[in-house]
Amino acid sequence: MWKAILMPTKSTSILWANALFLLLLLAFNLAAPLTIVFAYFLETIIIGIIHLVKLWLVSKYGQKSTDPNNQLSGIPLMLFFTVHYGMFVAIQSIFAFSLFQGSVPGLKDGFDILYNYKFILGYEGMQLILASIILNNVIYFFTNFWQNEKYREYSPDRIFMKPYLRIFIQQFVVILAFFFFIIFNSGMIAAVLLIFFRLFLDLVLFSIKKDSRMLEILTKKISKSPDQYAEVSKQLQEYSE
Structure with a gap:
């Protein structure tokens, strides 16, 4: 079973290509190791934006909600998700920035969210890495949700909370990378381990599409x-x- 999941195929080539691209950026010093860690942290926002598109598609073409107390759909549901998810991102941002503050020169207090986001966006190689992660997520959305018309199978209330499980796992992996960074005193080791952890997670999720x-x-x-x-x-x- 694991061989079937981990073996590179045409369908998973984008996942392997993204991981290889990030490793090459590190190998040729085109991106700082901590850029990788923070880029995966920023992916939370990318996933949220894509989920807004999913909510719109499900509201327009999907099933009707079976819960009489939860009939939000379309724009009202998208606005509610934006507030709900935005609060979640803000809280986890405060936690993550506070965690890294003492180890990463330039980061301010965890509550100074806007400054810290501006700071990490200026990291060496961040634009390249974010472009790679955005492309990876868009292709995953296209192949796993749009192309097979999965949006027709969901109701808005059923899909609303779906990105949170993936985000919780992702943030756990980022925090794990932080501890590797502290233990080994090496951003490179933390970044490489994070890339492989995320590749493994993505392959497992992709295998059950x-x-x-x-x-x-x-x-x-x-x-x-x-x-x-x-x-x-x-x-x-x-x-x-």
Whole structure:
């Protein structure tokens, strides 16, 4: 099973290419190691913006909400998500900046969010890395959500919280990279480990996309009866959002 997930294929080539691109930037000193760490941190915002597009698509073409107390859709739902997700990003930004403050010269107090974002955006190689991460996320959105018309299968209330699981895992990996940075006193080791951790996570999530062989295998293993197959398959797909 792991061989099927980790083996490079045409479908996962963009994930491998992105990881290789970041490693080459590090190898040729075209980006500072901490730029990688902070770029993955900034990816939280990119994921949120793409999720706004998903909410719009699901509101327009997807299923109707089955919860009578949760009928928000379209622009009102997108505005609510922006506030909700924005508060989440602000809190995790304060935490992350406070965590790195004593180890990264130039960072201010964790509550000085706007200054700190402006500061990390000026890191060497940040524009290249962000462009790579944006491209990676857009392609993933296209292949995993748009191309297979997955938006027709969701209702707005069901997809609303989906990016949070991925974000929690991602922030855990970034914090883990920080501890590697402290333990080894090397931004390079932290950045390389972060790249490989993220590649592994992305490959696992990509492997359970709609109509994939891995999704079928996992669904059969987890389902206790044929009646559960459809629901288990849907839940596994949601983890890839």
